[in-house]
Amino acid sequence: MSLNVIEKFDDSTAEAIVKPIGEIDIYTSEQFKAKLIDIILEKKSNVLIDCEELEFIDSTGLGVLISALKEARSIDKEIRIKNIKPNIKKLFFLTKLDEVFNIEEN
Amino acid sequence: MEGIVNDKINLTFPAKGEYISLARLTTSSVASKEGFNIDDIEDLKVSIGEACNIILENTSISSEQNIVIDYMVDVEALNISIKARKENGLDISEINKEENFSVMIIDSLMDDVELSSEGDCMSVNILKKKRL
Numbered sequence: 001m002s003l004n005v006i007e008k009f010d011d012s013t014a015e016a017i018v019k020p021i022g023e024i025d026i027y028t029s030e031q032f033k034a035k036l037i038d039i040i041l042e043k044k045s046n047v048l049i050d051c052e053e054l055e056f057i058d059s060t061g062l063g064v065l066i067s068a069l070k071e072a073r074s075i076d077k078e079i080r081i082k083n084i085k086p087n088i089k090k091l092f093f094l095t096k097l098d099e100v101f102n103i104e105e106n
Numbered sequence: 107m108e109g110i111v112n113d114k115i116n117l118t119f120p121a122k123g124e125y126i127s128l129a130r131l132t133t134s135s136v137a138s139k140e141g142f143n144i145d146d147i148e149d150l151k152v153s154i155g156e157a158c159n160i161i162l163e164n165t166s167i168s169s170e171q172n173i174v175i176d177y178m179v180d181v182e183a184l185n186i187s188i189k190a191r192k193e194n195g196l197d198i199s200e201i202n203k204e205e206n207f208s209v210m211i212i213d214s215l216m217d218d219v220e221l222s223s224e225g226d227c228m229s230v231n232i233l234k235k236k237r238l
Contacts, residue, residue, distance in 0.1 A: 023127065025123070025126055025127065025155060026123040026126055026155075026158075026159050026162060026163070027123035027124045027126060027127070056130075058152070058155050058156060058159060058208075059156055059159055059207035059208045059211060060159060060163070062207060063207065087148050087152075091152070091211060094210065094211055094214045094215070095207055095210055095211065
């Protein structure tokens, strides 16, 4: 399965919404990183990552999220994550990234 | 259905990121045939992907080389060995295990993980026991 990334901007919350669909692994993580960093630099807004249709993420994908969070915080913005599946939440917990990211409960 | 206990299965693929999903899929299939539950199958799938990541990300392995995965099935556990030939880059046995996300994940999900290097071969060896 490959990766598609849908983006939109919510004017009511002034927040960029990024929706990865598929799998983020060593093969697709560079594509996701490029898109996410572009959005942060272009919109200069907070970002909401909606993981409703994200089926899988690995350590390289988690690395991308950390890079994006650093980029966002360098311009005083934040990244929120929502609709995360249990298998993915488990990885955030194991790597203690659940303490770093703002993850909204489903 | 006849089990696959004591059988040996292997998968060989080019050392390229696009084939890691194939390794995850094959692992799910082997683990499922061996009777692991859904949670353990998911853990094995994640761990195999991370083991391949360790080789691809931390060594300067050429994409012309292969990664070989050996699955050794027995009554109580699944032993998986992910191997590649050593080149001139960093050896996986030199990885700082405390700081490496991949190692951290495999270590948490599996019963045993060992990163080894012997001669011109480096390997990540994983053990997952069946819950009886």
